[in-house]
Amino acid sequence: MTLVTHWSTVIRRQAGRILIVLLALGFIAAVGWRFAGSADAKPNYAVPQDGRLESKLGVRITQAALVGDGGLVEIRYTVLDNQRASAFQNDVKHPPLLKNEKSGKQAWRAALMKQGHELRPGQTYYILYLNNHNAIKRGDKIEISTGSGKLAHVPVR
Amino acid sequence: MPSLNRALRRVAPFALVAAIIGVLVVPGPQSSAAAPTDGLECETSPSNSFSLTASGGYISTPDGNSIYMWSYGDTGGSFQFPGPTLCVESGANVTVVLHNALSEPTSIMFPGQNKVLAGGKPAQPENDANGNLSSLTTTAAANNGSVTYTFVAGAPGTYLYQSGTDVQKQQQMGLFGALVVRTKGHPDQENGRADSTFDPAHEYLYMLSEVDPDAHLAVERKRTYNWNNYTPRYFMINGRSMPDTIAPNHAEWLPNQPYGALIHIRPYDEQTNPRPALIRYLNAGTTNYPFHPHGSDEQLIARDGHPAQAPDGKDLSYSNFLIDPAPGQTVDTLMTWKDAEHWNSATNPVPVPLPQLQDQIVGPGTETWFSESPYLGESDAQLPPGVVQNNQCGEYYHVAHSHALQQATNFGASFGGMMTLIRIDPPAGCPGQ
Amino acid sequence: MSDRATPRGLSRRAILAGVAGAAGWAILPAGSSVGASARPRGLAVPAEVPNPSTEIHLAGTDGWVSMPGDAPAIPPFWPDPLARENSNLYVFGFRDVTGMSPDEVTAQRGKAQISAPMLSFDQETDVKITLTNLGLSMRPDLTDGHTVHWHGFQNAIPLFDGVPELSISVPIGRDFTYFYRPHDPGTYMYHCHFEDVEHVQMGMTGMLFVRPVQNDGTHGVPAGTYAYNCGDGSTRYDREFAFMMTEIWAESHYRDAHIQVNDWTDFEPSFFALNGRVYPDTVKPNAPDFDPVKAGADARYDPRLQYQPISSLITCNSGERVLLRLANLGYRNHAVTVDGIDLTVVGKDAGLLRGRDGTPNYQVTNTVEIGPGESRDVIFEAPAVDRPTTFLLYDRDYVSLTNSGGRGYGGQMTEIRVYPTGTLAPQAGANT
Structure with a gap:
C-alpha cells in the first residue's frame, strides 16, 4: 500500500x-x-475549393445558406471567367443540383438568375432554390453537382 | 479564521449559482429581446436609457463588395448598420448618450420628438467660429467626445434618429436608425386607435437607404468627394440588399448587418388569423423610394407618427399598392393577404392549363422559381398526377421592391437592391418550421 | 389602341376559343422537358363558374417607334442609325393579337407598340390573358422571356403574378394564359416583369382598369359610368382618359439594339412620355388599330406614330365630368398639374379614397403627385365655355417638359379642349 x-x-x-x-x-x-x-x-465558414471545377465553370462557389425562413436555399458564386460563367449560367440542361449528403434529398428547382446581360468578373451572384420538402437544413453538408462536375461537402449556413 | 473560511466555502457555491442565474436572467442596461429570425427586433431598456457610439465599420453587399460605413452601435458592442432599433413607450423619459468615435463631430437628431435636451439644455444648432451653421443640433466632439440627449417620447409611431451634422455626408455614410414609440397600454396597436391593432408576432421594419460606393471610398481614404458626382449604386432595406434581405436576422455572414427584411405571414382568417401584419417604412435617404409590395395592398394608417385621421377622429387611412415615403418620412401600414379564390386541385382547380416545364423559361438561367403547384399548402399526395409541389410546404412567395426599378438592382444587376420577399404559409402553418 | 369593354356572354368566348386556345399552342415548337418528368397538358379542368368571361391575347416582341425629329440629337444613341423608316428609337412592347390567326400573330414580331394596348375589364369577370412571346427581331442572340404582371392585383397568387423569379415567364415561341377574377375596381397598370428594370424601360408598360359593378344600375345608383363603387354617384364620369407616364432613357434603348450592356443605375432619361408619345405628338389622334396600310393612306394619321397608337388629347363638353386615370411606370416622381381647372382626386392605387369607416378623403387640388408604380383617379368638371377653349395638362417637374433637353415644350404635356355644351357626341371609349 x-x-x-x-x-x-x-x-x-x-x-x-x-x-x-x-x-x-x-x-x-x-x-x-x-x-x-x-x-x-462567429464560427469559421469555408466552402471547399476545387480548382479544376472552377476552371471548367468559370465560377467559385462561395456560400450555401438557408434563407426565406428555411424555404429557400441560396448558392452564391463569384465569377472568375465571365465567358465560362455565362456558359454555366446558360447550361439549361444541367442546372446545378443540390443534394443533402446526409439524407440524399435534393433541391433542384432553381432560379438561376440572369441578373443582366453580362456577368462581371470578380462579382458575386446568386442562385435561389426552393427547399423542396425541407431537403436541406442549416448545418447540413451538400453536394453541388453541375454538368462539369461535383463539389462535395459544402456546408450550409 | 478557519470557521469563517468554511462558512464562506459553504455559501459560495450558492452565491455563484445565483450570480450566474442573475447574469443570464436579468436584462442588461439595454437589451434586445430574444432575437427572432425575422421581423422587427427591438432594443429596449428598463430605464429607457441607451448608449450609442458613432463609429466606422464595414458592411458587405451581395455582389461581393465591402463598403466602409459610419453608423450608431451599442456602446461596447460591435459595429452595426443601421443603428439599433430603439423601442420606448409613449411618455417615457428617454436618455440617449452618444459617444463619438469618429474623427469629426457628430450628433443625433430625433425628428418628431419635441423639446429634445442635450446635456440638460435645449438641443440647438451650432455655429462655427465664423458664425456659419456647422450642425443642425448639439454635437459630440470628434475623437471620443460625448453628449447626452433626453426627451419625453412623443406620440406612438415610427421615427428616424439620424445625424444632424454634415448631414449630406453623414447621412450617406449611414448615421441613422429607427425609434419606435409604442402605445402605452396597447403594445399591439400602432397608435391609440383600436383600428391600428396588429399582430405583434408580425411586425416589420423597412429602413430604406442607398449607397454611392465612390463617396464611401473617398471618406475611408480621407479624400475629398465631389457630391455633384453622387450616383447611388446600392439600395437597401435595413442595411441589406436582395438576397441578403431574405436572410435571417443576425445571419452569420452579415455580422454587421443584423436586420433582415423577410415578411412571413399566413393568410387572413377571421377566426384564426384576424390581425394584420404591421410594416414600418422609414426613408433614411435623400430621394423617394416608391415601394411596391406584390400580392396585396397595404393600408396606410400613419405618417411621421401621426395617425391618418380627421380632426374628429374619423378614419382617413387608405389602401395602397405603392408606398412612396419621401426623404426623412416614415409610413406605417397594415397588411394582410387573403386567399380570395381558394384554389383547390380537387374542388376548385385553376381554370387555365398549368404550364409544362418546357413552356416556362427554365433557361438560360433557370429564371423561374415556380413550385409547379399553384395550390397553397397542398402536398404531393393531394395534388393530381403530374403536379408536384417543390416548396417547403406549399407556401407562396411574392416580391416587394422599389419601383424606381434601377433601385431594384445590385450595381445594375437585376433582382437585387431594395427588394425583399413576402412569404405566405398555408393557413395551418408550415410543418417542420 | 384597344380600350376593350368586356364583352358579355359567351359568343366572343366561343369565337376566341380556337385562337387563344388550340391555335395559340399550335405555333409552339416541340420543347424538351428539363429536370422533371414530362406531364400531360391541360391538367386543370376549367371550373364551371357563373361569372361572365373575357379573353385577351397579347404578344410580346420588339420594334421601333418615333420621338419628334426636331429634338436635339444624342449622339451616337439617338436617333438610332439602325432605325426603320419613320422611326428612331428601339423598344420592346406588347401587341394586342386577339382574334388573329397564328400566322398573323407571328407576323407581329418586330412590331411592338408603346404604350401597350389599353385593357379594361368589368369587375367580377373571369379574365384570361394569353401571352405569346414572339422573340426580339433585333436581338436573336437574346432569349429573354416575357411576362404579364398585373401591377396592384389584390391577393394575387404567384402563378399569375408574372414575376419570373417567383413563378414563370414565357419563353420565345410559347405562350401562357393568366387568369384573373378582379374584385376591386380602379386604375391599375400592367407590365412585363422579366428583368423588369430593362423590359419596363424598353416599353412593356400599359394601362389596365377595372370597371365597378355599380355601373349596371343595380347597386343604389343609376346605371352609368363610375370609377368606383362609390354608392353616391361621386365618382360618376362622362368621359375618361388614361395616361401611362413613362421615361425613356434613349442611351439604354440604343445599347439594347446594338448588343451593348447598360448599367441601370446610370439611368438618365431623355424623353418623358404620356401613353408612349411626347408633346406635341400627345395631342395627335389615335392611330387606327395595327393597320399600317390604313395609317399610311389616311392623312389624319401620322405614319410616325403607327406604333404609338394612343392619343392623350382630352376633349369634352362644358359641364361634363371627366375622369383622368393616371399611372406612372417611370422611375421618377412626377407632378401632374392643370391650370384653371380644379382636380378632385377620388382614388389612389385602385382604391377609393375613403377611410375604413367610410369617411370621404377626396382631395381637391391643381397638382397631383404621382410616384413610380402609383395610380390616381382624378375627376374634373369641364368649365362652361361659349367657344372651344384649351387648357394645358402637364408635368410641373419642368425637366420632364422637354424633348432630350431641347428648346420649346415637349415631354409630358397634353391639352384639354373644352367645347360648348352639346358639341361632342358621347364618348365611344377611353381616350377618344
Whole structure:
C-alpha cells in the first residue's frame, strides 16, 4: 500500500473547493456570453475549393445558406471567367443540383438568375432554390453537382 | 479564521449559482429581446436609457463588395448598420448618450420628438467660429467626445434618429436608425386607435437607404468627394440588399448587418388569423423610394407618427399598392393577404392549363422559381398526377421592391437592391418550421 | 389602341376559343422537358363558374417607334442609325393579337407598340390573358422571356403574378394564359416583369382598369359610368382618359439594339412620355388599330406614330365630368398639374379614397403627385365655355417638359379642349 492518495479521493475531499472554482469559471463564462458582442462567437465558414471545377465553370462557389425562413436555399458564386460563367449560367440542361449528403434529398428547382446581360468578373451572384420538402437544413453538408462536375461537402449556413 | 473560511466555502457555491442565474436572467442596461429570425427586433431598456457610439465599420453587399460605413452601435458592442432599433413607450423619459468615435463631430437628431435636451439644455444648432451653421443640433466632439440627449417620447409611431451634422455626408455614410414609440397600454396597436391593432408576432421594419460606393471610398481614404458626382449604386432595406434581405436576422455572414427584411405571414382568417401584419417604412435617404409590395395592398394608417385621421377622429387611412415615403418620412401600414379564390386541385382547380416545364423559361438561367403547384399548402399526395409541389410546404412567395426599378438592382444587376420577399404559409402553418 | 369593354356572354368566348386556345399552342415548337418528368397538358379542368368571361391575347416582341425629329440629337444613341423608316428609337412592347390567326400573330414580331394596348375589364369577370412571346427581331442572340404582371392585383397568387423569379415567364415561341377574377375596381397598370428594370424601360408598360359593378344600375345608383363603387354617384364620369407616364432613357434603348450592356443605375432619361408619345405628338389622334396600310393612306394619321397608337388629347363638353386615370411606370416622381381647372382626386392605387369607416378623403387640388408604380383617379368638371377653349395638362417637374433637353415644350404635356355644351357626341371609349 502506498501513501499516494487516489485522485478520486482528492476530488472527494476537495469537492467544495473544486465546485467553487468551477462555478467561478461558469460565472465568468456566463458574463462573457451575456455581455460580449456576438462577433467573437462567429464560427469559421469555408466552402471547399476545387480548382479544376472552377476552371471548367468559370465560377467559385462561395456560400450555401438557408434563407426565406428555411424555404429557400441560396448558392452564391463569384465569377472568375465571365465567358465560362455565362456558359454555366446558360447550361439549361444541367442546372446545378443540390443534394443533402446526409439524407440524399435534393433541391433542384432553381432560379438561376440572369441578373443582366453580362456577368462581371470578380462579382458575386446568386442562385435561389426552393427547399423542396425541407431537403436541406442549416448545418447540413451538400453536394453541388453541375454538368462539369461535383463539389462535395459544402456546408450550409 | 478557519470557521469563517468554511462558512464562506459553504455559501459560495450558492452565491455563484445565483450570480450566474442573475447574469443570464436579468436584462442588461439595454437589451434586445430574444432575437427572432425575422421581423422587427427591438432594443429596449428598463430605464429607457441607451448608449450609442458613432463609429466606422464595414458592411458587405451581395455582389461581393465591402463598403466602409459610419453608423450608431451599442456602446461596447460591435459595429452595426443601421443603428439599433430603439423601442420606448409613449411618455417615457428617454436618455440617449452618444459617444463619438469618429474623427469629426457628430450628433443625433430625433425628428418628431419635441423639446429634445442635450446635456440638460435645449438641443440647438451650432455655429462655427465664423458664425456659419456647422450642425443642425448639439454635437459630440470628434475623437471620443460625448453628449447626452433626453426627451419625453412623443406620440406612438415610427421615427428616424439620424445625424444632424454634415448631414449630406453623414447621412450617406449611414448615421441613422429607427425609434419606435409604442402605445402605452396597447403594445399591439400602432397608435391609440383600436383600428391600428396588429399582430405583434408580425411586425416589420423597412429602413430604406442607398449607397454611392465612390463617396464611401473617398471618406475611408480621407479624400475629398465631389457630391455633384453622387450616383447611388446600392439600395437597401435595413442595411441589406436582395438576397441578403431574405436572410435571417443576425445571419452569420452579415455580422454587421443584423436586420433582415423577410415578411412571413399566413393568410387572413377571421377566426384564426384576424390581425394584420404591421410594416414600418422609414426613408433614411435623400430621394423617394416608391415601394411596391406584390400580392396585396397595404393600408396606410400613419405618417411621421401621426395617425391618418380627421380632426374628429374619423378614419382617413387608405389602401395602397405603392408606398412612396419621401426623404426623412416614415409610413406605417397594415397588411394582410387573403386567399380570395381558394384554389383547390380537387374542388376548385385553376381554370387555365398549368404550364409544362418546357413552356416556362427554365433557361438560360433557370429564371423561374415556380413550385409547379399553384395550390397553397397542398402536398404531393393531394395534388393530381403530374403536379408536384417543390416548396417547403406549399407556401407562396411574392416580391416587394422599389419601383424606381434601377433601385431594384445590385450595381445594375437585376433582382437585387431594395427588394425583399413576402412569404405566405398555408393557413395551418408550415410543418417542420 | 384597344380600350376593350368586356364583352358579355359567351359568343366572343366561343369565337376566341380556337385562337387563344388550340391555335395559340399550335405555333409552339416541340420543347424538351428539363429536370422533371414530362406531364400531360391541360391538367386543370376549367371550373364551371357563373361569372361572365373575357379573353385577351397579347404578344410580346420588339420594334421601333418615333420621338419628334426636331429634338436635339444624342449622339451616337439617338436617333438610332439602325432605325426603320419613320422611326428612331428601339423598344420592346406588347401587341394586342386577339382574334388573329397564328400566322398573323407571328407576323407581329418586330412590331411592338408603346404604350401597350389599353385593357379594361368589368369587375367580377373571369379574365384570361394569353401571352405569346414572339422573340426580339433585333436581338436573336437574346432569349429573354416575357411576362404579364398585373401591377396592384389584390391577393394575387404567384402563378399569375408574372414575376419570373417567383413563378414563370414565357419563353420565345410559347405562350401562357393568366387568369384573373378582379374584385376591386380602379386604375391599375400592367407590365412585363422579366428583368423588369430593362423590359419596363424598353416599353412593356400599359394601362389596365377595372370597371365597378355599380355601373349596371343595380347597386343604389343609376346605371352609368363610375370609377368606383362609390354608392353616391361621386365618382360618376362622362368621359375618361388614361395616361401611362413613362421615361425613356434613349442611351439604354440604343445599347439594347446594338448588343451593348447598360448599367441601370446610370439611368438618365431623355424623353418623358404620356401613353408612349411626347408633346406635341400627345395631342395627335389615335392611330387606327395595327393597320399600317390604313395609317399610311389616311392623312389624319401620322405614319410616325403607327406604333404609338394612343392619343392623350382630352376633349369634352362644358359641364361634363371627366375622369383622368393616371399611372406612372417611370422611375421618377412626377407632378401632374392643370391650370384653371380644379382636380378632385377620388382614388389612389385602385382604391377609393375613403377611410375604413367610410369617411370621404377626396382631395381637391391643381397638382397631383404621382410616384413610380402609383395610380390616381382624378375627376374634373369641364368649365362652361361659349367657344372651344384649351387648357394645358402637364408635368410641373419642368425637366420632364422637354424633348432630350431641347428648346420649346415637349415631354409630358397634353391639352384639354373644352367645347360648348352639346358639341361632342358621347364618348365611344377611353381616350377618344
